[in-house]
Amino acid sequence: MSVQPGWYVDPADTETRRYWDGEGWLGAPIPVDATPPDGPPPPEPPPAPVGPTEPATSATRDAVTAAPGWPPQQGPPPGYGPQQGPPPGHGPQQGHGPGWGPQTGPPGWGPQTGPPGWGPQTSHPGWPGRPPEPRPHGHRLAGYGRRLAARVIDFGLVFALNVVVNGWFVWRWAQEWAPYWQEVFRRAARGDTSAEGLPLPSEQSNSLLVAILLIATALWLAYEVPAMAAGGQTVGKRMMRIRAVPIAADQPLGIRRALSRWSTLGLPTLLWYCAGLGLVLQLVDALSPLFDHPLRMALHDKRAQTVVVEVPSRPESAPSNDSNQPPGDTP
Numbered sequence: 001m002s003v004q005p006g007w008y009v010d011p012a013d014t015e016t017r018r019y020w021d022g023e024g025w026l027g028a029p030i031p032v033d034a035t036p037p038d039g040p041p042p043p044e045p046p047p048a049p050v051g052p053t054e055p056a057t058s059a060t061r062d063a064v065t066a067a068p069g070w071p072p073q074q075g076p077p078p079g080y081g082p083q084q085g086p087p088p089g090h091g092p093q094q095g096h097g098p099g100w101g102p103q104t105g106p107p108g109w110g111p112q113t114g115p116p117g118w119g120p121q122t123s124h125p126g127w128p129g130r131p132p133e134p135r136p137h138g139h140r141l142a143g144y145g146r147r148l149a150a151r152v153i154d155f156g157l158v159f160a161l162n163v164v165v166n167g168w169f170v171w172r173w174a175q176e177w178a179p180y181w182q183e184v185f186r187r188a189a190r191g192d193t194s195a196e197g198l199p200l201p202s203e204q205s206n207s208l209l210v211a212i213l214l215i216a217t218a219l220w221l222a223y224e225v226p227a228m229a230a231g232g233q234t235v236g237k238r239m240m241r242i243r244a245v246p247i248a249a250d251q252p253l254g255i256r257r258a259l260s261r262w263s264t265l266g267l268p269t270l271l272w273y274c275a276g277l278g279l280v281l282q283l284v285d286a287l288s289p290l291f292d293h294p295l296r297m298a299l300h301d302k303r304a305q306t307v308v309v310e311v312p313s314r315p316e317s318a319p320s321n322d323s324n325q326p327p328g329d330t331p
Contacts (some may be wrong), residue, residue, distance in 0.1 A: 007036035044059040134294050137250035139309035141296055144289055147308055151286070155237030158220050166215045169208055176205035209273060217269045221262065229258035233311075241311040244301070253306065261304035 003020060009032060010018045018030035019040050027041030133141060162170075179199040187194070225232050232243035232253055244253060244261070254259070265285050271278030289296045295307050 005040070055164065075177045123262045136247065136295070136307045137245060138247075138311055139250075139312070142240075142308040142310050146242050146310075147289065148286075150234070150236035150240040151240060151271055153239055154224065154234050155239050157235060158216075158223055160219045163225065165219060169212045169215065171210060173205055174206040176201040176208065178230055196316075213272055217266060220266050220269065224266070225255070225258045225262050228261065229253050229255045232306075241313070242308055243311055244306045244308050247295075247305050247307055253304070257304045257306065261300045261306055264300035265298075 005020055005022045007030075010021050010025070011028055013029065015032050017032050017034070017036055018029045019026045019036075021040060030036065071267065135141075166179045180201060183198055224234055228244060230252060232245055237243055245251070246253060246257060267280060268278035268281040268285075272279065285299045286330045289298045289301075292298070292302075295301075297307060301307060
């Protein structure tokens with residue numbers, strides 16, 4: 001996932017900000033609490049060339065004695081060896097110090113195509129083993145536990161609707177199968193495992209099952225799609241303070257995207273008729289966010305290009321559209 005250019009907190013020094021141009025860090029850092037300028041920093045002057053006959057020790061000694069507050073003949077601060085220049089932003093030299101070479105970052109970072117940990121490099125001191133979690137449109141990604149709780153609440157409400165609307169059809173279907181299962185249990189109690197002579201349900205049981213699945217799917221569609229299209233939240237998501245948003249922009253999903261998102265998870269209900277195949281597909285979809293990184297997208301999210309984020313506790317904590325404000329803590 002590409003990171004937009006802008007001013008971000010420097011992962012190597014969280015007390016400063018630097019400008020990220022989409023490919024690497026650009027310019028000198030500024031204090032983290034300072035208001036960043038609009039656009040990239042001005043170009044830095046190239047480092048002054050060192051004469052071929054001037055010894056390296058002399059250049060190091062001159063740079064040390066020229067720094068304000070450093071007594072004559074005193075070495076650089078601890079941690080800066082004789083081959084390393086002063087930290088970025090210290091002293092009159094704004095380019096890379098001696099010994100940094102053609103790198104665009106501190107020694108040891110190597111060539112980069114994105115923020116540390118976003119490309120081939122996957123770790124950094126302070127980011128153990130993985131990069132920072134992305135924040136789509138400035139929001140935290142919703143955790144799997146909150147998403148599961150929201151889905152359970154929604155299923156409970158849809159089940160209640162089915163009890164009211166679909167109850168008679170379920171009762172008639174159960175009556176068709178009742179003699180069969182009663183005889184099976186009687187034979188099992190006697191130790192008889194034969195299937196000969198069992199009372200089979202009539203052909204009406206198949207029609208009842210199809211009607212039950214069609215009504216259940218229609219109720220789920222009517223419950224979820226309009227609510228998701230308008231605000232990205234069902235009752236369950238609103239209670240758990242999460243919502244679905246498009247990856248492209250922080251805006252309502254709309255009917256088309258909400259229908260595409262629901263159909264991946266809801267339409268397999270019709271396949272429950274086929275030996276429970278639809279239930280297996282829905283289970284795979286429900287578990288898929290556990291194995292998707294870094295955006296935790298389920299299969300229905302991938303189809304609709306949506307992500308599920310947390311809703312801020314207070315309106316004022318929502319991200320601002322002011323271009324003068326820092327775009328975030330990390331790129």
